[in-house]
Amino acid sequence: MLVDLTEYHRPTEMARAASLLARERPVTVPLGGATALCGGAAVGVEAVVDLGGLELDFIRAESDGLSIGAMTTLQDLVENRATRSFRSGVIAASARSSATRGLRNAATVGGTLAAGGLARADLPVVLLALDARVRVLGLDGQERWLAMAECTDGLPARGIIVEVSVPGPSRSGPGAGGAEPGAPGLPPPPAGAAFMRVGRTVSDPSLVHVAAAVDSVPDGGCAVRLACGGVGWAPVRAVAVEAELRGSDLDDGTVRRALERDLALTPPPSDFRASSTYREAVARVLARRAIRQACALAAGAHPSLGDAG
Numbered sequence: 001m002l003v004d005l006t007e008y009h010r011p012t013e014m015a016r017a018a019s020l021l022a023r024e025r026p027v028t029v030p031l032g033g034a035t036a037l038c039g040g041a042a043v044g045v046e047a048v049v050d051l052g053g054l055e056l057d058f059i060r061a062e063s064d065g066l067s068i069g070a071m072t073t074l075q076d077l078v079e080n081r082a083t084r085s086f087r088s089g090v091i092a093a094s095a096r097s098s099a100t101r102g103l104r105n106a107a108t109v110g111g112t113l114a115a116g117g118l119a120r121a122d123l124p125v126v127l128l129a130l131d132a133r134v135r136v137l138g139l140d141g142q143e144r145w146l147a148m149a150e151c152t153d154g155l156p157a158r159g160i161i162v163e164v165s166v167p168g169p170s171r172s173g174p175g176a177g178g179a180e181p182g183a184p185g186l187p188p189p190p191a192g193a194a195f196m197r198v199g200r201t202v203s204d205p206s207l208v209h210v211a212a213a214v215d216s217v218p219d220g221g222c223a224v225r226l227a228c229g230g231v232g233w234a235p236v237r238a239v240a241v242e243a244e245l246r247g248s249d250l251d252d253g254t255v256r257r258a259l260e261r262d263l264a265l266t267p268p269p270s271d272f273r274a275s276s277t278y279r280e281a282v283a284r285v286l287a288r289r290a291i292r293q294a295c296a297l298a299a300g301a302h303p304s305l306g307d308a309g
């Protein structure tokens with residue numbers, strides 16, 4: 001509850017929003033869908049800047065990827081035709097499992113990323129595997145693009161998340177810039193993505209979630225980007241596994257051997273929900289399945305997204 005709230009602002013210009021947020025007093029924060037701010041204990045927040053007047057609720061299919069406005073709700077991601085078809089539908093699938101329908105109708109992409117681990121959402125692990133970038137307006141009025149890896153547990157500095165840009169296979173593929181896979185007139189290279197999760201129940205936060213994105217590389221073989229995380233475990237890229245698999249044809253034996261490496265630089269945390277050993281074991285199983293599914297999709301299989309409810 002916003003028990004200390006004394007001011008509410010709904011600016012229609014970004015510069016005005018940034019200047020309101022830059023004030024030292026009253027203590028002012030951005031307002032997205034308000035699910036965390038109103039549902040949690042937002043003690044000490046004296047003013048909010050509602051971002052709803054800034055026209056940030058959009059999903060645009062661009063020639064080189066997908067652009068998602070910060071005020072887009074998680075339910076919009078579930079229902080939108082572009083997100084349901086983009087990169088095997090993993091953005092729509094992870095938005096859907098991030099929260100219950102009631103929360104998804106209000107919770108925004110920007111609020112979910114800014115809340116970091118508090119959101120307990122599945123979306124960030126998928127955005128990390130897809131190599132997304134986040135456009136942030138700093139309170140000094142300067143815009144910056146941050147790699148998703150810098151935002152996996154919230155924003156590194158105060159600012160307004162404006163947009164998330166997710167590259168398509170042509171730009172995100174490790175071959176981008178090499179054989180010009182996305183050059184005009186050429187079809188996009190084979191690419192697939194998959195998202196897997198394990199939770200205590202379907203609607204419970206994920207104990208472990210894994211996302212894999214597979215692209216072809218110009219010098220032959222495939223490359224995979226693999227991200228894993230879970231509740232209390234901010235998403236990380238499994239860079240050693242990725243390096244081991246680069247250029248291989250991702251057959252099951254090679255994937256199994258690569259997954260014997262450490263998935264993350266530090267082991268996953270242990271808490272009352274699951275031990276570190278359990279999370280790591282489950283992450284390996286999910287990673288293998290996700291890579292296999294992403295490969296199948298890259299080879300032409302079609303994902304089953306179910307309904308958009």
Ligand SMILES: Cc1cc2nc3c(=O)[nH]c(=O)nc-3n(C[C@H](O)[C@H](O)[C@H](O)COP(=O)(O)OP(=O)(O)OC[C@H]3O[C@@H](n4cnc5c(N)ncnc54)[C@H](O)[C@@H]3O)c2cc1C
Binds near residue numbers: 070110118119160
């Ligand atoms: C009872 C309850 C249950 C919940 N269950 C779940 C759940 O199952 N799954 C889940 O994922 N989450 C859950 N949450 C947490 C919350 O719903 C999510 O974190 C949600 O995604 C937040 O999005 P929002 O748009 O509502 O953010 P808000 O509540 O508006 O804001 C959250 C934080 O982000 C900041 N912020 C908002 N937008 C921006 C922006 N564009 N740029 C910079 N900062 C911004 C705000 O200042 C605030 O600090 C739950 C919360 C409650 C109260």
